Amino acid sequence: MKTQSGSWDISSDILLDTIVGPNVLKLSLIDLQYSTKHNFAIQTLSTLGDGYHSKWYGKGGTAHGDERAEFETGERTGIPDVVSVSSVTETTMRVWFDLKVYDPSPPKLNPSFQHENGKFKLDEILVQPASVNRDLPSKKIALTQADLNNGYVDVAGLTPNALYVVNGLNNGVQRYWDRLYNTSMVRMRGKLGEPILIKHIVDETNTWAKQHNASRLDTILNNYLFDNNLAEGTIFMLEAGKNYYLGGGVVLAKGLTVKSNIPNTQATVFMGLGYNAANTDGLAYNFELGRRAQAGEIGSITVGDVVFNDINFEAPYAINFFKRSLFPGKNGSGNYFINQNSAAMPFTCSKLEVNNCSFQGMVRGWFRTQGSNRQVIENIVITRCLFHDTGMFDINGRGYALLNGDAKSERTNIFNNVVIRNNSFIGISYDILLRENANLSWAPSVVWNVTVENNTFLNAFAITDSRFLIQHHNPPSNSKYTIKKNLFILAKAAGDDRPLFQSGMDIRTYRPGLSFDIADNYSTSAKSANNAITYYSGAEIMNRQPFSHNSRGAGFNGGALNVGGLEATRVSTGPTPIAPENLMINPFPKGKRLGTNWDPESHVYDLNGIRFKSTPEVLNHPIYTRGIGDPRWR
Missing domain, CATH: 2.160.20 (Pectate Lyase C-like)
Structure with a gap:
């Protein structure tokens, strides 16, 4: 017997090689790997010696597919995701294990996985070479209580560019394949050749x-x-x-x-x-x-x-x-x-x-x-x-x-x-x-750590209401959001009937340790240079849940979670607002919406028109002097 991926010609791939007497008509095999195709071959031996044995049946071949004996074991369900791998180098890796039992009820959890006081039992990490590099040595690490408290172990002495199979085991379980938690396949970094x-x-x-x-x-x-x-x-x-x-x-x-x-x-x-x-x-x-x-x-x-x-x-x-x-x-x-x-x-x-x-x-x-x-x-x-x-x-x-x-x-x-950082989102919808x-x-x-910095948003996520910059309803504890020096622009030409919207954050759970570092975000003016077109109304460009929002933004608890307090969360126009058409050569979309009809190029822009003008109004404005937005347009 071997697995489908093994070879009949490699001794280490043979999982079973046995001889039974002439009266044995059935052989029961136990403790086989789950979800694995196993191949079988059988031969009748003659008392007259090697030259009189039968041919092997079951090996099959490309010309004899009907002579292949192959059976697949059933799937193991309800496997908890306990073991994972990170920080892979040429010779080392870090193996993590999360022992918390999140849901003990079947079918979420297979009864073969033992746990106590809400934690899975784990006592060994096994790092084995995959079949493509089977001759490499394995690493077996018995876990100490300190390891279990840390939640990880570091494994060293591995081979560059090799493929390994990583398992966590509970050796208190009798059947080997039931000792294993989830399996990870890991490729080590290798010596890179030339590009x-x-x-x-x-x-x-x-x-x-x-x-x-x-x-x-x-x-x-x-x-x-x-x-x-x-x-x-x-x-x-x-x-x-x-x-x-x-x-x-x-x-x-x-x-x-x-x-x-x-x-x-x-x-x-x-x-x-x-x-x-x-x-x-x-x-x-x-x-x-x-x-x-x-x-x-x-x-x-x-x-x-x-x-x-x-x-x-x-x-x-x-x-x-x-x-x-x-x-x-x-x-x-x-x-x-x-x-x-x-x-x-x-x-x-x-x-x-x-x-x-x-x-x-x-x-x-x-x-x-x-x-x-x-x-x-x-x-x-x-x-x-x-x-x-x-x-x-x-x-x-x-x-x-x-x-x-x-x-x-x-x-x-x-x-x-x-x-x-340093990106532009132009008319993106x-x-x-x-x-x-x-x-x-x-x-x-x-833990979530998000940095959005020095980006330009021109009519971005603006085609309908409540298209938020960040919609993270329930961030994990100790998460952090850094949002700085971004430029927000809403602009449309005369005769364009499109509505314009800009929304900020949508956070609904404030777990311990959640923090914000929001500051120095700017926008262009609410009206066109001639005051004939209203781009947005209100104190800020964001009409829906701005960063300063007191229950779904960084304004929670009076801005106590933000490094610079509540005032720093607000998107500013500067002391003298500048119209988008005065800041840029041509920030308007090529196509317009007339009534309810959208021109096919309503989302297309002349990218050269996004560049800043070299006028005193621009050069002296905080958007320019403080380096706000994507630097490519200056």
């Missing part, structure tokens, strides 16, 4: 690729996922100024960097080219962070840093709500930049970073998590990026948030450390900037 240049080669047989002079990218990135010769963190370079395209989705389950080969000079990646076979929708593929389990896999995975630098991402054939009038017979698109599969394995990703990238055509959302399994991203960093011509999924601009959480597990945490509305008994390790 790989993906040469720009156009497939002359693909009409769309020829039309856009684009080289296919998705197959190369997907092949990298299963290439053990390339270490996690491999750098792929695209030729600056050249076009590439995705002909299918890309799975991001192994850390990598994709960047232009010339810093600050973007290559372009089309997220899809052309239309589907039915000609009803534009092709617009997504990246997928994490991955679904393969046959026989259980447990969780770790993903290293996923980084994109100096890339222009476009979905040129995606169709938003405003554009649908231009494409009769075609549906609106529901695409994203990154959309996690709902059946993805539990995962921990060390970092998702985009730097100096631009994004156009992602209609329904930018980054969306979903599914019941744990999702942890230790860092999300968005810097120097430009978001424009994005969103507009429906007439209300909804869809999903730019960063959309959907926690079903108490240990899910994608907002552990989110930094959004997603539902919200950041959202996570789950109200769970968060694990002690779950």
